[in-house]
Amino acid sequence: MYDEVGEQFFVDLVDRFYEGVESDDVLLVLYPERDDLSGARERLRQFLIQYWGGPTTYSDERGHPRLRQRHFPFVIGERERDHWVLNMNGAIDSTCEARGSDESVRQRLREYMTNAANHMVNS
Numbered sequence: 001m002y003d004e005v006g007e008q009f010f011v012d013l014v015d016r017f018y019e020g021v022e023s024d025d026v027l028l029v030l031y032p033e034r035d036d037l038s039g040a041r042e043r044l045r046q047f048l049i050q051y052w053g054g055p056t057t058y059s060d061e062r063g064h065p066r067l068r069q070r071h072f073p074f075v076i077g078e079r080e081r082d083h084w085v086l087n088m089n090g091a092i093d094s095t096c097e098a099r100g101s102d103e104s105v106r107q108r109l110r111e112y113m114t115n116a117a118n119h120m121v122n123s
């Protein structure tokens with residue numbers, strides 16, 4: 001997918017996602033660095049680029065993702081998951097629309113994000 005959509009797609013996707021987080025009270029309180037989300041933004045962007053077949057900068061800098069474990073410090077129930085998925089789906093839709101992406105890109109991303117978010121629920 002990285003080769004298909006290009007790096008800028010993931011930059012735009014994560015920027016849009018974090019714009020949503022900034023105005024979502026349920027999500028924002030979870031972020032330790034909520035006054036400056038640039039670090040969190042960078043980590044999610046690099047992770048997604050790596051996951052979808054781009055450069056492995058995420059693991060070069062952070063090691064094995066172990067995402068479920070890394071989310072243990074945050075209380076993630078169904079409510080938090082729903083807000084996360086709603087925000088992410090909105091970011092996927094608007095990025096795909098703006099860039100004229102293939103419908104299959106939208107579907108693959110939505111399916112992956114929903115499954116991954118379910119996996120992160122820990123409360």
Ligand code: HEM
Nearest residue numbers: 030031040043044047062070074076080081084116117120
């Ligand atoms: C289910 C709802 C989720 C919530 C409420 C949530 C919340 C958070 C929070 C509060 C952080 C810390 C921010 C930081 O890095 O400083 C974080 C980090 C992160 N999240 Fe999530 N997250 C969720 C789902 C996901 C999913 C589905 C993915 C991947 C597809 C993901 C990927 C990441 C990554 C890559 C980091 C940075 C990990 C690191 O290297 O430390 N998150 N998340």
